[in-house]
Amino acid sequence: MNSPTRRSWPYAVTSIVVLAFESGWEPAEIRSLAAVLLVLVAVIYAASRDHD
Numbered sequence: 001m002n003s004p005t006r007r008s009w010p011y012a013v014t015s016i017v018v019l020a021f022e023s024g025w026e027p028a029e030i031r032s033l034a035a036v037l038l039v040l041v042a043v044i045y046a047a048s049r050d051h052d
Helices: 009-022 027-050
Strands: none
Touching: 009 027
């Protein structure tokens, strides 16, 4: 049965980055965090496509 998938990762990534910003992280740290999160999302997305 094919059901539509709900993509909540943009909200999760945004929330984590905003929390880091509000916690006083430096801009360079936030950029690094955002890059790591986006790579993680890309890896998960690519792995999920292989199973379809």
